[in-house]
Amino acid sequence: xxxxxxxxxxxxxEDIPVGYTATCLARTIQHADIINFANYTRDxxxxxxxxxxAKSSLYGDVIMHGLMGVSIASGMLLRTEFGTRxxxxxxxxxxYKTIKFPAPIQVDDTVTxxxxxIDKSDFDETKGLLEIRLDAVNQRGVLVSTHQRTYxxxxxxxxxxxxxxxxxx
Amino acid sequence: MSEDTAxxxxxxxxxxxTTTTGRTITEADVVNFANLSGDDRPLYVDVDYCxxxxxxxxxxxxxxxxxxxxxxxxxxxxxxxxxxxxxxxxLGTNDWQVHADAAIGDTIYGTLEITDKRQNKPxxxxxFLQISIHNQHxxxxxxxxxxxxxxxxxxxxxxxxx
Numbered sequence: 049x050x051x052x053x054x055x056x057x058x059x060x061x062e063d064i065p066v067g068y069t070a071t072c073l074a075r076t077i078q079h080a081d082i083i084n085f086a087n088y089t090r091d092x093x094x095x096x097x098x099x100x101x102a103k104s105s106l107y108g109d110v111i112m113h114g115l116m117g118v119s120i121a122s123g124m125l126l127r128t129e130f131g132t133r134x135x136x137x138x139x140x141x142x143x144y145k146t147i148k149f150p151a152p153i154q155v156d157d158t159v160t161x162x163x164x165x166i167d168k169s170d171f172d173e174t175k176g177l178l179e180i181r182l183d184a185v186n187q188r189g190v191l192v193s194t195h196q197r198t199y200x201x202x203x204x205x206x207x208x209x210x211x212x213x214x215x216x217x
Numbered sequence: 218m219s220e221d222t223a224x225x226x227x228x229x230x231x232x233x234x235t236t237t238t239g240r241t242i243t244e245a246d247v248v249n250f251a252n253l254s255g256d257d258r259p260l261y262v263d264v265d266y267c268x269x270x271x272x273x274x275x276x277x278x279x280x281x282x283x284x285x286x287x288x289x290x291x292x293x294x295x296x297x298x299x300x301x302x303x304x305x306x307x308l309g310t311n312d313w314q315v316h317a318d319a320a321i322g323d324t325i326y327g328t329l330e331i332t333d334k335r336q337n338k339p340x341x342x343x344x345f346l347q348i349s350i351h352n353q354h355x356x357x358x359x360x361x362x363x364x365x366x367x368x369x370x371x372x373x374x375x376x377x378x379x
Contacts, residue, residue, distance in 0.1 A: 051266075053270065088249060088253055088285070088289070089285055089286070089289040091288050091289070095304075113307075114307050115281075115284070115285050115288065119254035120254060122254045122255065122279075123254045123255020125256075126255060126257070126258060135259060136270070140277070140318075141280050141281070141315060142314070143313050143314040143361075144361070145311075145313075146310070147313065148308065149308060152306075208270060209269075211269065211270050211271060211272055212267075212268065212269050212271060215272050215273070217272055
């Protein structure tokens with residue numbers, strides 16, 4: 049590849065303090081979102097796809113798959129200034145400490161995700177870890193999902209040019 | 218009438234375990250997931266970028282994709298279809314760890330074991346499942362604990378549906 053990468057606007061591990069927070073653009077959940085996820089995962093549990101069944105359930109209507117909410121949060125996070133400015137420096141996700149769904153997400157709910165850097169620690173000479181919590185609330189202010197991700201980030205001295213050669217980040 | 222084989226809360230035993238069938242991760246899965254989630258960072262979708270800037274020289278598979286795809290296998294485990302019926306919801310995941318990356322072309326499968334159950338109401342309770350996802354080389358890719366909310370038989374006999 050000859051195309052150079054532009055790191056000038058990127059945020060490195062050192063640039064991101066604990067407490068860094070921002071809100072993603074909101075997204076209104078449509079029935080299509082639920083069906084798309086059901087088709088992707090073949091998770092056709094009645095509470096997700098059978099509206100007649102769901103009418104008499106605890107929730108009164110179908111609910112979105114919890115992991116669809118987590119997936120959407122990934123996409124919305126990417127479309128923030130933070131997401132754009134870490135497109136190269138956010139190297140990988142190492143895990144999820146917790147994922148919780150305190151309330152269901154339903155058709156026509158508008159979900160807004162706010163994220164916050166809640167911890168940071170060293171990984172090695174050239175990389176560091178960031179612990180990010182993402183909270184999603186609906187239009188009534190009810191917390192519908194909260195989860196915590198661990199990301200590996202590049203430090204300022206991280207060598208991008210030989211990643212493939214050395215076979216690791 | 219067929220026998221009611223649903224695994225209601227009271228029928229679930231700690232120690233029950235099963236293995237799912239396999240699923241090969243294809244390029245289509247990667248593109249579809251990027252479209253589904255909106256997470257289309259270059260490391261997942263830009264072959265040219267990855268030739269130099271990914272550790273494998275190839276596109277990486279989003280760990281969340283692997284986790285989500287595992288859910289497409291759940292029903293193939295020995296007793297999972299029987300858990301689905303009395304399931305009242307998926308409450309969350311604890312301590313999900315990504316140990317290794319999957320690549321396009323890898324085949325994943327899952328193992329799960331019921332490690333704990335706690336009744337929190339007379340007619341329902343929490344069930345904890347230790348989940349592990351492996352690749353075709355039996356290398357551990359991801360693991361963690363699922364928390365499921367499962368109804369007792371009495372919950373479904375009250376007349377009002379779950």
